[in-house]
Amino acid sequence: MKRLIGLLLLVLLASCQYFDNKKVYSEDLLQEELQTIDWNAVDEYPSFSSCDGVSGQDARRNCFQNTLLNHVNTYLAEQDLLAYDDVSDTISMKLSIDKMGALSILNLKVKESTSASIPKLDSLLRQSIVELPKVYPAIKRGQQVRTEFVLPIIIQID
CATH class of the missing domain: 1.20.5 (Single alpha-helices involved in coiled-coils or other helix-helix interfaces)
Incomplete structure (x- = not known):
């Protein structure tokens, strides 16, 4: 017991x-x-209103990139580009979208030969970004966040 x-x-x-x-x-x-927290990824990519009907993170990212690239290409096609030589270059445009959706160019990587052949190219690329439709910023954990990415632009003039 x-x-x-x-x-x-x-x-x-x-x-x-x-x-x-x-x-x-x-x-x-x-x-x-x-x-x-994975600080290098966002829950929702930046977007345009034309991408609202697209579902899925990869599809929305592709829609955003394609819309942006199409806008820049269309803008450049509408300009009277005068090139002194044949040009074949891929330009790397580093962009930033702040929390309010303002898009800005951080850096442009252009070959010297391309800059020499198309002297106005830098200002034309900057102007194409100014005339973009409204950009909605990326979302991370329910908050709008600043993002950066690189957009490759292919210039081909024969």
């Missing part, structure tokens, strides 16, 4: 640790949450 009471007392004392509440600090929770 003493053994049974002793065993019961031992079980009760050992099980008390399961009722201890551990303090959870908000800073610890915040740091743990920040480590689980």
Whole structure:
């Protein structure tokens, strides 16, 4: 009987640790949450109103990129580009879209020969971005966020 009471007392004392509440600090929770977030990806890509009916993250990204590329190509096709030589180049246009949807060019990588052949190319590319329709910013965890990406533009003049 003493053994049974002793065993019961031992079980009760050992099980008390399961009722201890551990303090959870908000800073610890915040740091743990920040480590689980993939900061290089967004939940929703930037978008144009023409992409509203498209579902799926990859399809929306493709719609955005194609709309942007088509707009720039159409704008350049409407210009009277005078080239001194034949031009075959892929231009890398690094773009940024801020939280409000304002799009800006961060960097243009153009071969020197292309710049020499088409002197107005830089200003034409910048103007094509100014005339874009409204851009809706990317979304990350329900918040509008700033994004950067590179858009390749192929210039072919014979």
